Amino acid sequence: MDTRRDIFQAIADPTRRAIIHLISSKPENLTSISENFDMSRQAVTLHIKILEECGLIAIKQHGRERYCELKPEKLKEVDEWISYYRTFWTKKFTSLKTFIDNENQAEKKTKKV
DSSP: OOOOOOOHHHHHSSSHHHHHHHHSSEEEHHHHHHHHHHHHHHHHHHHHHHHTTTTSSSEEEEHHHEEEEEEEGGGGHHHHHHHHHHHHHHHHHHHHHHHHHHHHHHHHHHHOO
């Protein structure tokens, strides 16, 4: 059984999104990540574990330190999901705008008569 977590579950939490942002430009060690939050290092480590389980980050050992590195390719799944709905809603809003514009034009013609 695959115990990986869903990527959407991982990014639903604001702390985990903040961690992703922190490591987006370069890998950071657990201590430096923890210093950015008003919670215990153990709580931050739990968030990092969830991000690792869904494949968004990799943890690499360098000497005594563990570094978290973003695996941005996993965010492609989120981007694809969002893109579908962005296209869907853009088409719906464009259709609605066209309908309203047509109604306004018809109303103007009726007032002239």
